[in-house]
Amino acid sequence: MQAVSEKEMKRQAPKPEREQLYICYHCGAPCVTNKINIDEKLFCCEGCKLVYEIINDNGLCDYYRLQSHPGLSQIKPIRNDKYAYLDDDVIASKLYDFTDGDRTIVTFYIPGVHCTSCLWLLEHLNKLDRNISESRVNFTTKDVTIHFSRRKTSLRAVVELLATIGYEPYISLNDTDKKNPPKYDKRRIYKLGITGFCFGNIMMLSFPEYLAHLGIEAVYVHVFRYMSLLLSLPVFFYGASEFFITAWKGLQQKMLNIDAPIALAIVITFTRSIYEILSNTGSGYLDSMSGIVFFMLAGRIVQERTYRSISFNRDYKSYFPIAVTVVLADGVTETKMLSNLKEKDLVLLRNDEIIPADAIVVGGNALIDYSFVTGESEPVAIKRNEMVYAGGKQTGAQVTIEIIKPVAGSYLTSLWSHYAFSQDKTDNNNKDSSIHLLSKYFTWVLFSLALITGIYWAIHDPSKIMSSVTAMLIVACPCALLLSSTFTNGNLLRIFSNNGLFLRDQTVIEQLGKTDHIVFDKTGTITQSSGHSLMLSGHQWTEEEKNMVFSVVCHSNHPNSKALASWLGSRTKLPIADWVEMPGRGLEAKVGDNRILAGSALFAGVPKGVINEEKATVYVRINDEVTSVHFLPVFRSAIPAIIHQLRRKYSLSLLSGDNDRQKKILEELFEKNSELLFEQSPLDKLHYIQSLQEHGGKVLMIGDGLNDAGALQQSNVGITLADDINNFTPSCDAILDAKKINLLPSVLRLAVASRYIIMLSFAVSIMYNIAGLYFAVQGLLKPMMAAILMPCSTLSIVLITSGVSSLVARSFGLSLRSEE
Amino acid sequence: MSALFVVIGVSLGVAGLFLGAFIWSVKDNQFEDQKGAAMRMLYDETSKEKL
Numbered sequence: 001m002q003a004v005s006e007k008e009m010k011r012q013a014p015k016p017e018r019e020q021l022y023i024c025y026h027c028g029a030p031c032v033t034n035k036i037n038i039d040e041k042l043f044c045c046e047g048c049k050l051v052y053e054i055i056n057d058n059g060l061c062d063y064y065r066l067q068s069h070p071g072l073s074q075i076k077p078i079r080n081d082k083y084a085y086l087d088d089d090v091i092a093s094k095l096y097d098f099t100d101g102d103r104t105i106v107t108f109y110i111p112g113v114h115c116t117s118c119l120w121l122l123e124h125l126n127k128l129d130r131n132i133s134e135s136r137v138n139f140t141t142k143d144v145t146i147h148f149s150r151r152k153t154s155l156r157a158v159v160e161l162l163a164t165i166g167y168e169p170y171i172s173l174n175d176t177d178k179k180n181p182p183k184y185d186k187r188r189i190y191k192l193g194i195t196g197f198c199f200g201n202i203m204m205l206s207f208p209e210y211l212a213h214l215g216i217e218a219v220y221v222h223v224f225r226y227m228s229l230l231l232s233l234p235v236f237f238y239g240a241s242e243f244f245i246t247a248w249k250g251l252q253q254k255m256l257n258i259d260a261p262i263a264l265a266i267v268i269t270f271t272r273s274i275y276e277i278l279s280n281t282g283s284g285y286l287d288s289m290s291g292i293v294f295f296m297l298a299g300r301i302v303q304e305r306t307y308r309s310i311s312f313n314r315d316y317k318s319y320f321p322i323a324v325t326v327v328l329a330d331g332v333t334e335t336k337m338l339s340n341l342k343e344k345d346l347v348l349l350r351n352d353e354i355i356p357a358d359a360i361v362v363g364g365n366a367l368i369d370y371s372f373v374t375g376e377s378e379p380v381a382i383k384r385n386e387m388v389y390a391g392g393k394q395t396g397a398q399v400t401i402e403i404i405k406p407v408a409g410s411y412l413t414s415l416w417s418h419y420a421f422s423q424d425k426t427d428n429n430n431k432d433s434s435i436h437l438l439s440k441y442f443t444w445v446l447f448s449l450a451l452i453t454g455i456y457w458a459i460h461d462p463s464k465i466m467s468s469v470t471a472m473l474i475v476a477c478p479c480a481l482l483l484s485s486t487f488t489n490g491n492l493l494r495i496f497s498n499n500g501l502f503l504r505d506q507t508v509i510e511q512l513g514k515t516d517h518i519v520f521d522k523t524g525t526i527t528q529s530s531g532h533s534l535m536l537s538g539h540q541w542t543e544e545e546k547n548m549v550f551s552v553v554c555h556s557n558h559p560n561s562k563a564l565a566s567w568l569g570s571r572t573k574l575p576i577a578d579w580v581e582m583p584g585r586g587l588e589a590k591v592g593d594n595r596i597l598a599g600s601a602l603f604a605g606v607p608k609g610v611i612n613e614e615k616a617t618v619y620v621r622i623n624d625e626v627t628s629v630h631f632l633p634v635f636r637s638a639i640p641a642i643i644h645q646l647r648r649k650y651s652l653s654l655l656s657g658d659n660d661r662q663k664k665i666l667e668e669l670f671e672k673n674s675e676l677l678f679e680q681s682p683l684d685k686l687h688y689i690q691s692l693q694e695h696g697g698k699v700l701m702i703g704d705g706l707n708d709a710g711a712l713q714q715s716n717v718g719i720t721l722a723d724d725i726n727n728f729t730p731s732c733d734a735i736l737d738a739k740k741i742n743l744l745p746s747v748l749r750l751a752v753a754s755r756y757i758i759m760l761s762f763a764v765s766i767m768y769n770i771a772g773l774y775f776a777v778q779g780l781l782k783p784m785m786a787a788i789l790m791p792c793s794t795l796s797i798v799l800i801t802s803g804v805s806s807l808v809a810r811s812f813g814l815s816l817r818s819e820e
Numbered sequence: 821m822s823a824l825f826v827v828i829g830v831s832l833g834v835a836g837l838f839l840g841a842f843i844w845s846v847k848d849n850q851f852e853d854q855k856g857a858a859m860r861m862l863y864d865e866t867s868k869e870k871l
Contacts, residue, residue, distance in 0.1 A: 062863075116859045123860075139856035189846050197839040201832060223825070 026052050026166075028069025048073070051166050055121070058128050063121045070117030072166045079350060083163070085323035085335035086156035094322075095155065095175055097145070103133075104150045108169030110162070113142040122167060129153065129161055144169070173320040173338050188242075188304075192297045195239035198231040199290040203787075205231075206287040210784045225277045225284070232286040236270050240293045255431075258439035258482055261446060265477030266293065272470045285474060288790045292479045295794050299486030303493070303506045312504040312732060316391070316413050316706060324348075324356050327400060338407055345403045349394045357390045357403050358410040364399030368392040381585075391706060415682050415710050425713075425733065429507035434755065435485050438762070439478055446476050449773070468776060475772035475786070480765025480793055488758050488801040492750065495809045498817060500740025501719075501747050508733045511717045512751035514698045518646060519689065519711070521703035522656035522666070525721050526643075527633035534567040535632050538610070539625040547571045548591040549620055553598060555579060556587055560618050561598070564629060586618075597621040617661065633662055635669070638742035643669060645745045651697075655680045655688060657707050686710035700748075706730050746812040753808050761801045768793035 022030055024044035036043040039056075043049040051071060055063050063070060086092050098105040112118065118137075122144050125135040131153035135146045144167075148158055162169055205224045243263045250257035266289060273284025326336040327346040336345070338356050346362065349355065355368070366382040370392045379395050382388050388401060390410035407413060415421075430436060450469050457465045489506035496503055503509065520526050541549065551574040553561040579589040586599010597604045597620070604619040606626050618629040646652060652674040654666060660678035670676060677688065685703075689711050692699050701708065701715035704722070709730040712718030718732040721741065736744070772789055806816055845851070 066862075116862070119856060119859050120863060137856055138853040139859065140853045186846055189851075190843060193839060193842045193846070197835060201835060204831075205828075220824070227828075 024048055024069065024071075024073075025064070026069065026071035027073040028071075029073050044073070047166075051164065054128065054165060060121060060124055060127055063117050066120055067115045067117040070115050070121075072112045083156050083159050084325075086159055087154065088323070088335050088337075091323055091335070091337055092155045095171070099150060102149055102151045103147065104155075105145060105147050106155065106158070107143050107145045108159075108162070108171070110142055110144055110167045110169050112167050113137065113139065113144070118167065121165065125161070128165070129158070132158065132161075171322060172318050173322055174317040175322065188297060188301055191239045191242070192294070192301060195235050195290060195294045195297055198235045198239070199287075199294045202228045202231050202287045202290050206283065206787065209283045210787065221283075222280075228284070228286045229274065229277055232270070232273070232290055235290040235293050236266070239290075239297060240266050243293075243296070255436075256440045256443050257430075257436055258478060261439065261443045261476075261478050262296070262482060265474055265479070268470050269474045269477075272474070285786050288474075288786045291787075291790050291794070292477065296479055296482055296486070299483050299490065302490030303486040312735070316416060316709075319391075319706060320354060320356055320407075324353070325350075341403060341407055343403055343406065347401050347403060348398060349401055350398045351394060351396060353394055355388050355390050355392045355394070355401065357407045357413075358405040359388050359390075359401035359403045361386055361388055362400050362402050364397060366394065366399045366401075367396045369395050412682065412706065415686075418683070418686065418710060421710075421713055421731075426505055426507050429511055433507065433510055435481065435510075435758070439481060442478050442481065446473070449476070468778070471776040472773055475776045475789075476769050480768060480797055481762055483794060484761035484765055484797050484801050485758050487798050488754060488761065488805055491802040491805045492754050492809075495750065495805065495814060495816060496747060499743050499747060499814045500737030501743075502735045502737075504733050508717055509751055509754055511698070511733070512700065512748065513753075513755050515650070515700040515717060515748065515751075517651045517653070517692055517697040517699045519653045519655055519692070519699060519701045519715070521685075521701075521705070521708050521711075522633070522654055523658055524704040525702055526639045526654070526669075527635055533632045533634055534564065535630040537628045537630065539622075539627045541622075541627060545622055547574055548594060548596060548622065549598070551576050551591055552579070552587055552589045552596050556581055560631070561587065563631065564598075564618065594623055630661070632665065636738065636741060640669060642742060642744050646748075647671065647674070650700075653677070653688070653692075655685045655708075655711065657681070682707045682710045686714045689714040702736070703730075703732075743814060746814050749812050750805075750809050750814060753812075754805065757801060757804050757808065760804065761797050764800055765793060765797055768796075 022042065024030070025041040026043055026048035029044050036046065036049050038049065038053075041052070043052065048071060055061060086095075093099070096104055096106050110122070113122070119139055122137050123135055125132045125146065129148075132146060132148045135144060137144050144162075146158060159169060159171070205228050208220065208224060240263075243259045243266060246257060247259040247263035250260055269285050269289040273286045273289070276282035276284045320338060323335045323337050324341065325333050325348040326341075327333050327348055333348060341347075341356060347356065347359065361382050361384050363384070366388060367379045368382055368388055369379040370389070387404075389412060390405075390407070391412040408417075450472055453472055454465055454469045457468055486506075489509055492509055493503055493506060496509075503512075546568055550565060550568045550571040553568075554565045554573065555576075556562075574591050577590045579587070581587050582599070582603065586597060586603035588595070588597050590596070598618060601610075601619050604621040604626065606619045606621070606628075610626060610628070617631045620627045620629060643652065647670075652670060654670060654674065654676045656676075656678050657680055658678060663676065663678065666676055677684075680688070685708060689699050689701060693714075693716070699715040700717045700719065701711045702719045702721060703712055704720060708718075708720075712720065712730060712732045717734065719734045719736050720730060720732040721736050721738050723738045768789060772786075775785060810816060850857075
């Protein structure tokens with residue numbers, strides 16, 4: 001999106017802005033309503049102009065040179081006292097990474113960081129405020145670490161500075177809990193480095209031994225062998241430790257996972273090598289052992305690539321604010337942390353603020369947007385003394401609510417106490433994995449073969465028992481199986497992410513391939529999150545009547561009125577009289593002699609028969625003529641095509657939190673045999689997924705909001721569709737970039753194919769094993785042979801898996817390269 | 821022939837130095853933010869002039 005090409009940076013000497021007329025100098029948005037002109041530069045809004053002035057006054061205009069229009073739109077002003085709660089020391093201290101009373105370090109997540117300019121400006125914060133001594137951006141995680149003096153400035157001032165220059169940090173309830181963010185695990189990298197070092201040197205020291213027939217002095221042979229032994233110690237005790245640990249954990253749970261035979265092979269190789277070296281009977285297989293450990297570690301690292309800017313484990317805490325404004329008995333307001341919020345507290349809720357807990361409206365006009373909770377896209381008007389639920393957002397003027405339930409016990413938040421959220425899906429996926437199953441059979445076959453070999457040699461030549469049995473356990477190590485699956489998964493994860501699908505971990509790939517039922521959420525998933533198209537039925541308006549309706553609805557701020565007005569387009573406003581708006585019901589006015597009512601069926605006085613038939617959103621009545629106004633969803637453009645494609649292979653369902661107004665259109669879209677359910681609560685969705693699974697279904701759920709959180713968690717694979725992948729998404733297994741949703745069928749096909757790719761490379765590795773075994777059972781395996789076989793099999797497996805998976809992906813129309 | 825021992829010792833030592841450097845750089849978070857560093861190196865000294 002921002003493609004910071006160096007070329008572009010060089011030629012960005014400020015050029016006359018007239019060329020790009022009507023483009024905001026700060027944010028690059030077209031200047032539609034406003035054209036503020038200063039310094040011959042145009043700005044789309046006051047906010048953008050303000051940011052420019054601050055930056056310009058401080059001599060930081062390189063900001064605009066590094067990247068044209070680097071800013072973020074400032075059209076939505078930030079409320080003055082939004083960050084007042086940061087003045088509270090208790091709250092502020094929860095956010096600090098470090099403080100000694102004066103020097104303070106704090107780290108913020110800033111979703112807006114996206115280009116070179118952002119990085120540059122945020123690292124020059126000290127030019128804007130002398131009390132900030134240092135600021136450092138982590139571009140990958142979009143974190144900014146700021147050092148400032150607490151005596152001279154406050155946390156609130158720092159946050160407000162960030163907000164004024166257009167980089168508003170995201171501060172949520174979650175930030176007070178963590179304090180030790182999940183750090184990228186470096187231990188495996190260290191292991192890889194050390195194992196690689198030892199492996200390389202052991203290889204070098206073993207080399208003379210391979211050429212032993214050319215003649216090598218005995219003194220060197222000894223020294224080289226003992227040095228190899230010394231170097232293999234860190235490999236065995238440090239590098240390979242995770243294989244022993246997972247194998248042991250599996251055995252404790254009475255499970256044979258793939259690490260068990262691998263651990264066994266490593267132990268046997270190591271002990272046999274020690275024995276050979278100490279008894280001076282051979283050089284052992286330390287080179288092969290360290291090589292295998294090195295490649296397996298590399299495979300695990302490739303497979304466990306993490307997307308550090310994306311989080312897959314969010315719950316409601318990431319959405320909720322840290323503190324809310326509470327009204328005390330004498331009318332004084334104070335900020336209170338959410339964790340201290342009690343029942344009967346009166347909370348002041350401003351525009352766009354989230355209801356922290358279930359409550360009752362006690363004052364003001366509540367117009368609550370529940371799209372978070374239910375997926376229902378239209379705000380609902382709530383009367384005084386009625387319930388509002390946590391997760392809803394107030395739109396419009398401020399209201400006062402009285403809390404009646406604790407935060408964690410609210411309708412929405414209690415979803416997280418459902419047992420579905422207590423399960424570890426990665427763990428379950430692993431148990432369910434076919435690799436795991438294969439390795440179990442593999443182990444048993446291996447043991448029986450070892451036993452047979454042992455018995456055979458016991459009869460024919462007992463002196464060869466030890467060497468042949470150990471050699472065979474060494475050769476048959478299923479490391480090839482592990483390598484083939486890890487490298488295939490690693491490559492697939494890379495291909496998926498290049499095509500807009502980000503998986504939580506590699507275990508999801510196999511689950512995705514097993515899917516047989518796909519469940520869609522409606523609002524925001526198959527329909528666009530914003531925008532409507534309108535359809536009229538009943539009485540059709542004349543041009544004159546359209547003008548009348550427009551004149552009435554254009555005065556109302558209700559979203560339905562706004563949508564209707566914008567659909568009617570700009571028209572002549574006729575003089576109106578007796579205009580009344582009844583919140584939650586509708587509008588009434590007179591235009592000339594005509595009485596116009598617009599609103600709910602009851603309000604407009606629509607006959608029962610018509611209501612049942614029409615199920616429209618808004619009814620408009622002009623005198624006695626009733627028109628039903630239907631708000632039609634706008635489907636994402638790729639949806640009809642992909643549903644058509646997916647229908648052939650999968651059963652489909654639709655779960656909507658909305659009412660069934662749009663049932664007809666959706667039935668056309670999904671055609672027959674798909675189940676369409678409406679008015680589903682978050683818990684209903686979860687239960688529906690559960691019932692599908694009880695009938696043996698492997699369910700893929702595609703949703704977008706917190707209201708799908710339960711279903712996403714319960715499903716075998718939960719994919720969140722996000723318009724911006726850095727946005728906040730509920731806990732899920734994968735995040736799909738909404739722009740790439742057209743690739744979904746191809747992505748699913750690739751996931752199915754991945755199983756066969758792993759099987760194929762496994763078949764190849766089995767052939768190597770058989771070849772090795774052929775020598776091993778005869779007691780003929782020489783270290784040199786092992787040393788040649790090992791890297792050959794490893795290399796060919798890596799090549800096969802990554803080559804075939806890339807080829808398959810390309811044939812499905814997926815791109816192999818990242819767009820950046 | 822003892823020269824060979826010296827050579828092996830030296831080569832191990834050099835490789836060990838690189839291993840040390842690698843571990844140091846990982847510990848120092850040099851691989852944490854790979855994009856940021858690439859951008860930072862392009863900055864010039866701040867120019868004071870206004871646009």
